[in-house]
Amino acid sequence: MRVEYINPFVEAAFSVLKEVLRIDIQRGELYLKSVSQPVLGVTAIVGLAGDVEGRVLFDMGESTAIKIASSMNGEEMVKFDELAKATITELANMITAQAVTKLHELGFEFDLTPPAIFTGDNMEVTDTGIEALIVPIEMEYGKIEINVAVREKN
Amino acid sequence: MKTKMDFPNINKRKPDGLQDTGKAFRVLIVDDSMFVTKQIEQILTSEGFDVAATAENGQDGLEKYKELYPNIDLVTMDITMPVMDGVTALEKIIEFDKEAKIIMISALGKQDLVKKSLLLGAKNYIVKPLDRKKVLERVLMTLKKQ
Numbered sequence: 162m163r164v165e166y167i168n169p170f171v172e173a174a175f176s177v178l179k180e181v182l183r184i185d186i187q188r189g190e191l192y193l194k195s196v197s198q199p200v201l202g203v204t205a206i207v208g209l210a211g212d213v214e215g216r217v218l219f220d221m222g223e224s225t226a227i228k229i230a231s232s233m234n235g236e237e238m239v240k241f242d243e244l245a246k247a248t249i250t251e252l253a254n255m256i257t258a259q260a261v262t263k264l265h266e267l268g269f270e271f272d273l274t275p276p277a278i279f280t281g282d283n284m285e286v287t288d289t290g291i292e293a294l295i296v297p298i299e300m301e302y303g304k305i306e307i308n309v310a311v312r313e314k315n
Numbered sequence: 316m317k318t319k320m321d322f323p324n325i326n327k328r329k330p331d332g333l334q335d336t337g338k339a340f341r342v343l344i345v346d347d348s349m350f351v352t353k354q355i356e357q358i359l360t361s362e363g364f365d366v367a368a369t370a371e372n373g374q375d376g377l378e379k380y381k382e383l384y385p386n387i388d389l390v391t392m393d394i395t396m397p398v399m400d401g402v403t404a405l406e407k408i409i410e411f412d413k414e415a416k417i418i419m420i421s422a423l424g425k426q427d428l429v430k431k432s433l434l435l436g437a438k439n440y441i442v443k444p445l446d447r448k449k450v451l452e453r454v455l456m457t458l459k460k461q
Contacts, residue, residue, distance in 0.1 A: 181444050234353065247349035254348075255444050258422035265424065275395070 165267070167191070167294045167309045170217055173259035174298055174307050181252065182232050182300070189297030189304075197287040198295075201306065202226075203241065204279045204286075205253035211271025213264075215291055215311030219253045223280070225303030232302070241280065250276045330363030331455055339365035340458060341386055345376030345404065346393040346420065351445065355391055355420075358450045372396045373404030380408050380415070389458060390417045392437070394428050402432050409436040416457050420445070 171188065178186050203226040205219040221229070223241050229252065230245035231238040238245055253276040261273060286293075286308070293310040332339050342364050346352045356366050367383050370376035373396055380387060390408065394401040401419060408415045419432045419440040429440045439457040441449055 177444060180446075233350070235357075244349055244353065247351075251348050251350045251443075254422055258424045258443075262424040 164191075164294065166213065166264070166311050167296060167307070169260040169263035169267075170256065170307050170309055171296045171298075173256045173263065174219075174305070177252065177256045177259060178298065178300070178305075181255075182229065182302070184232075184300055184302070187299040189299055191294060191296050193292055193294055195292040197285045198293065198308075200279070200284045200286050200308075201304075202280065202282065202284075203249060204284070205249055205276045206279065207253060207257045207276045208274035209271050209311055210274075212269045212314060213271050213311045214314050215288075215309070217257060217260075217311075218286065218306070218308035219249075219256065220306040220308055222303055225305065228302035246278050246280075250278055331451055332359060332362040332364030339363055340388040341365045341367040341383070342454075343368050343370065343376065343379055343383060343387055343390045345370045345373065345379075345390060345396070345401065347371050347396040348393070351393065351420065351443070354445055355450060358445070358447050359454070361447075362451060364454075373399030373401055373407075376401075376404050377407050377411075381411060384412060388416065389454065390415065391420055391441075391454075392417050392432075393420045394425055394432070395422070402428055402435065405432055405437055406435050418453055418457050 175186060201220045202223045203221050207217045209215055226249050227238050227241055227245060230248040233248050257273060288310040291310040291312050293308050296307045298305045334340060342359055344352050344355050344366060352369050359366055367387060368379045370379045392401040392405055405417050408417060417437045419429055419437045421429050421440055422443050439453050441453050
């Protein structure tokens with residue numbers, strides 16, 4: 162997978178997270194996974210279809226998701242309820258929309274699916290025929306992994 | 316000795332959500348995201364606006380608009396929604412009331428749909444992420460437009 166696909170998502174995640182959370186954010190080392198990999202507990206997934214196809218995951222632990230949702234709603238939340246889910250979905254929406262604008266500017270045309278949220282323990286994701294590039298983003302609320310598996314359509 | 320302190324009156328400014336008559340502007344929020352609805356509602360009610368109703372999709376928004384009419388001053392309309400999208404709902408509300416003041420709420424990357432909405436009669440738009448300043452600025456600008 163070409164690295165240029167992931168950069169717009171990482172840049173967008175940085176800019177949106179900084180804008181909505183107003184805290185310090187660090188980028189971890191990019192790594193590649195081509196086999197099944199565990200996911201962290203709360204995962205927003207957005208599908209891409211067009212010149213490039215695949216999916217993007219925004220993956221985080223439940224406590225990180227609750228802290229982010231609390232900060233975005235300006236109130237202490239104690240469980241990952243419907244409002245928290247809507248908040249993380251909207252966060253994924255904002256990041257993806259900004260990334261896609263950058264990719265469209267680079268000449269790629271594709272559509273997005275609305276984000277869906279998965280929650281649970283001991284989950285794994287497997288992408289057949291596409292490797293996933295992962296960029297961890299670290300902040301005081303915990304870690305979010307931006308996990309992108311896309312390919313150019315033949 | 317007693318001293319008299321002269322504190323400024325911090326409540327002197329009229330909240331932006333009130334009309335000159337003192338009556339609150341009435342707003343309908345149409346958005347399928349509970350988070351965005353809550354965010355807009357908090358921003359507007361903190362300035363004295365009256366959120367008359369909320370709707371989760373364009374169809375529901377259209378029906379609520381008709382129920383509230385003519386006691387409705389402004390609509391915030393998400394673009395991407397299930398059942399009926401925001402652009403279709405905008406078109407139908409304008410058909411019903413050509414004076415309707417509708418602000419489109421858009422994610423980045425929907426420029427074509429925003430342009431289409433403005434051509435169809437939307438009075439303004441706001442690109443997410445939303446913040447208090449951006450929302451109040453656009454809402455007030457739209458309410459002042461004739």
